[in-house]
Amino acid sequence: MDKVVKVAVDAMGGDYAPAQTVKGALEALEERKDIKIILVGQEKAINAELNGIGYDKDRLAIVHAEDVITNDEAPVMAIRRKKNSSIVVAMNLVKSGEADAFVSAGSTGAVLVGGQLIVGRIKGIDRPPLAPLIPTGNGVSLLIDCGANVDARPSHLVQFAKMGSVYMENVLGIKNPRVAIVNIGAEEEKGNMLVKETFPLLKNCNDINFIGSIEAREIPGGGADVIVCEAFVGNVILKLYEGLGSTLIGKIKAGLMSTTKSKIGALLCKPALKETLKSFDASRYGGAPMLGLNGLVVKSHGNSSSNEIKNSIIQCITFTEQNINDKIRMHLEEE
Amino acid sequence: MDKVVKVAVDAMGGDYAPAQTVKGALEALEERKDIKIILVGQEKAINAELNGIGYDKDRLAIVHAEDVITNDEAPVMAIRRKKNSSIVVAMNLVKSGEADAFVSAGSTGAVLVGGQLIVGRIKGIDRPPLAPLIPTGNGVSLLIDCGANVDARPSHLVQFAKMGSVYMENVLGIKNPRVAIVNIGAEEEKGNMLVKETFPLLKNCNDINFIGSIEAREIPGGGADVIVCEAFVGNVILKLYEGLGSTLIGKIKAGLMSTTKSKIGALLCKPALKETLKSFDASRYGGAPMLGLNGLVVKSHGNSSSNEIKNSIIQCITFTEQNINDKIRMHLEEE
Numbered sequence: 001m002d003k004v005v006k007v008a009v010d011a012m013g014g015d016y017a018p019a020q021t022v023k024g025a026l027e028a029l030e031e032r033k034d035i036k037i038i039l040v041g042q043e044k045a046i047n048a049e050l051n052g053i054g055y056d057k058d059r060l061a062i063v064h065a066e067d068v069i070t071n072d073e074a075p076v077m078a079i080r081r082k083k084n085s086s087i088v089v090a091m092n093l094v095k096s097g098e099a100d101a102f103v104s105a106g107s108t109g110a111v112l113v114g115g116q117l118i119v120g121r122i123k124g125i126d127r128p129p130l131a132p133l134i135p136t137g138n139g140v141s142l143l144i145d146c147g148a149n150v151d152a153r154p155s156h157l158v159q160f161a162k163m164g165s166v167y168m169e170n171v172l173g174i175k176n177p178r179v180a181i182v183n184i185g186a187e188e189e190k191g192n193m194l195v196k197e198t199f200p201l202l203k204n205c206n207d208i209n210f211i212g213s214i215e216a217r218e219i220p221g222g223g224a225d226v227i228v229c230e231a232f233v234g235n236v237i238l239k240l241y242e243g244l245g246s247t248l249i250g251k252i253k254a255g256l257m258s259t260t261k262s263k264i265g266a267l268l269c270k271p272a273l274k275e276t277l278k279s280f281d282a283s284r285y286g287g288a289p290m291l292g293l294n295g296l297v298v299k300s301h302g303n304s305s306s307n308e309i310k311n312s313i314i315q316c317i318t319f320t321e322q323n324i325n326d327k328i329r330m331h332l333e334e335e
Numbered sequence: 336m337d338k339v340v341k342v343a344v345d346a347m348g349g350d351y352a353p354a355q356t357v358k359g360a361l362e363a364l365e366e367r368k369d370i371k372i373i374l375v376g377q378e379k380a381i382n383a384e385l386n387g388i389g390y391d392k393d394r395l396a397i398v399h400a401e402d403v404i405t406n407d408e409a410p411v412m413a414i415r416r417k418k419n420s421s422i423v424v425a426m427n428l429v430k431s432g433e434a435d436a437f438v439s440a441g442s443t444g445a446v447l448v449g450g451q452l453i454v455g456r457i458k459g460i461d462r463p464p465l466a467p468l469i470p471t472g473n474g475v476s477l478l479i480d481c482g483a484n485v486d487a488r489p490s491h492l493v494q495f496a497k498m499g500s501v502y503m504e505n506v507l508g509i510k511n512p513r514v515a516i517v518n519i520g521a522e523e524e525k526g527n528m529l530v531k532e533t534f535p536l537l538k539n540c541n542d543i544n545f546i547g548s549i550e551a552r553e554i555p556g557g558g559a560d561v562i563v564c565e566a567f568v569g570n571v572i573l574k575l576y577e578g579l580g581s582t583l584i585g586k587i588k589a590g591l592m593s594t595t596k597s598k599i600g601a602l603l604c605k606p607a608l609k610e611t612l613k614s615f616d617a618s619r620y621g622g623a624p625m626l627g628l629n630g631l632v633v634k635s636h637g638n639s640s641s642n643e644i645k646n647s648i649i650q651c652i653t654f655t656e657q658n659i660n661d662k663i664r665m666h667l668e669e670e
Contacts, residue, residue: 072522137582147519150527184482184570187407192485192567216574220582232527235519236568237575239551244579247472247555248615252587255604255611262607268600269591276590280583 004034005320007313008090008099011041012068013106015303018042021105022049024309029059032314038099040065040090065089068106071302075109079117087111091118094295101296101316103287105304112148115290115297122325124332125292127156129231130299131164132288133172134241135280136222142168143227146234146288154198157181157228158205159332163291164226165208166331170322172225176209180224182233183213194230202228207331245280286311289319292328296320339369340655342648343425343434346376347403348441350638353377356440357384359644364394367649373434375400375425400424403441406637410444414452422446426453429630436631436651438622440639447483450625450632457660459667460627462491464566465634466499467623469576470615471557477503478562481569481623489533492516492563493540494667498626499561500543501666505657507560511544515559517568518548529565537563542666580615621646624654627663631655 009025011018018041025037036059039046043064067085069078082088087106091114093099102119104111112130121128129145144164149156161179168177181198183191188199190213202210214223216237229237256266278284286308287300296319300312344360346353353376360372371394374381378399402420404413417423422441426449428434437454439446447465456463464480479499484491496514503512516533518526523534525548537545549558551572564572591601613619621643622635631654635647 074524137586150519182571184485184567184574189409195567215578216571217578219575220579232519232530233568233571236517236551236571239519240554240572240575241579243550243552244555244576245583248580248583251472251611251615252608255607258607258611262604265600265603265605265607269597269604270600272590272593272597272600273587276586276593280586 003321004036005317006036006038006098006100007316008038008040008063008093008102009309009313010086010090010102010104010106011039011046012065012086013104014300014309015105016305017105018045018049020304020306021309022046023306024304025060025313026053026055027306027310028313029056031310032317035059035313035317037061037313038063038090038093040093041068041086042066063089063093069110071107073107073110075107075113078107078110079113087114088118091115091297094119094297100320101298103298103300103309103312103316105287105300105302105309108147108299108302111297111299112290115293119293119295119297122292122294122329122332125159125163125328127152127159128290128292129160129163130288131167131291132238133285134219134238135285136220138222140172140285141219141222141225141227143229143234143238144291145229145231146238147231148290150231152194152230154194154201157194157198157230158201159292161202161205161208161210161226161228162332163328164228166328167291167324168225170327171318171324174225177225178211179208179226179228180211180214182219182227182229182237183215186213186215188212249277284311286315289315289324291325293325296325338656339371340436340652341371341373341434342651343373343375343398343428343437344644344648345421345425345437345439345441346374346381347400347421348439349635349644350440351640352440353380353384355639355641356644357381358641359639360395360648361388361390362641362645363648364391366645367652370394370648370652372396372648373398373425373428375428376421377401377403398424398428404445406442408442408445410442410448413442413445414448422449423453426450426632429454429632435655436633438633438635438644438647438651440622440635440637440644443482443634443637446632446634447625450628454628454630454632457627457629457664457667460494460498460663462487462494463625463627464495464498465623466502466626467573468620469554469573470620471555473557475507475620476554476557476560476562478564478569478573479626480564480566481573482566483625485566487529487565489529489536492529492533492565493536494627496537496540496543496545496561496563497667498663499563501663502626502659503560505662506653506659509560512560513546514543514561514563515546515549517562517564517572518550521548521550523547584612619646621650624650624659626660628660631660
């Protein structure tokens, strides 16, 4: 058996915590034997969720944390003041090595700030990005940065490109991953100031396979493996992906139910359609790792269901096995 | 009969010009009697397309323009040097009043520069935006700006909000349209520098119904009538809309064809599904008007089919009848 990966889970983070976070943890334990979980949060609330459920007690621990950081709190202040919050306590477990990874569906801002202030940045990384996988017509692409660093500088985007490249090569096994920068036209002279300044820097990187600009239109078709952009743009892409997907699927369902004939047809199509649409379900891919830290931090959606929490936890096994942050450190320190 | 609207059409602009532009013009003439069209471009090429086709010669004129501005040319240079290009000649027809409107599927950059330099800005408008309608779950929303002014300033976004509001109220008849700014979180303190500076300015506008931030996730559901954003972000939204729509529809079609059972079902669903997906087809809504000019300029997609050209031309009737730019002028001059 491989090394057991210890994952600290923010039991209190997310819209449906602690019910879905605890459930997701139990599902992960069920699915993988090479994992141990530390549920971090209010012991009483966690135990209430575990009450009456059978699980492997050797592989599930609870670490009490009295406070909860909410989405409404200013992140820096919250991390500094709420030393007994589930996020701060869990991050300290990662820092001390008691946990290999941390998964949270809580406040994105607090997770990002905590990652930087508590877990700490790899030397040479100025702004650790959030990097989720997004579904495409022929697989997945890495979107980097999707929300950590608004108003980033060109040098940050170059670091994103390198980290993303290391990630796709090591975690997904894509040789020589195609790296592109999100732009509003294909030509080099197109773009806003940030893109115009970043483009030649990326072009000069010998350690990545930079293929130039990518228009948003080409992203869903899988036009590049690593999609580099500033966090505001990345966040818009990620959220529009979710919103447009669910609106379109809703429209299609309504269309299928609109006539008697189409209703009968829908019954026949359902299994095949379900399979197809599952490949475009973002929750399948788990959370977004925060790259470039001295430890593994994974941010799951605020509205995560137990399934998404489970996938985020299981994702940590691959990240840990691949030593993704170590590889990023080695790669960026070589320079 | 209403006033006849004279539309100059860039016969040479777009990926499928002049075949699709000329075809679109003929289709528009067929559909509406209250329209006259001036095809601007290389006379020989235009006549080759018209050859053997019957049409109302009283309502279709050709104005020869020898040059063509391509997508590869630097827009400012091209507009200044190519005085005999279809874009420059047609814009001058709008300026002189010989045409009420101009439709082009050619170089976006050249159309934007030409609009500003030849047709001219309304006093008080610093940066005329491109503002297309995008389909939503329950109708359409106006996306403003979708590609004209990258690196815009807060004051420009405030003008976009006001112009968009005038547009939706007058062209679509939406009373008190909901105006929102694209952001990466719902709270006022979220966002990048531009959004943070713009938010309080919008909040202080008494002449618009500002409802706050909108996350990209909420756009497809129709979360606001006027979606205000900087051009880079707007362009990403518009193009991701197109790309994700077509990838998802392709996936669904493949799914429907994957089993014998689903193939039979697909036959039964087809009519209902087609109707549903049509409402999400961006080409139905024609092109994007460039707002805030002393005349009407409509930019159609580079890959416009005749149907999209036709819709862009017909759109000009409503714009002209509603005197949209006059209303914008009045509204912004009142201040």
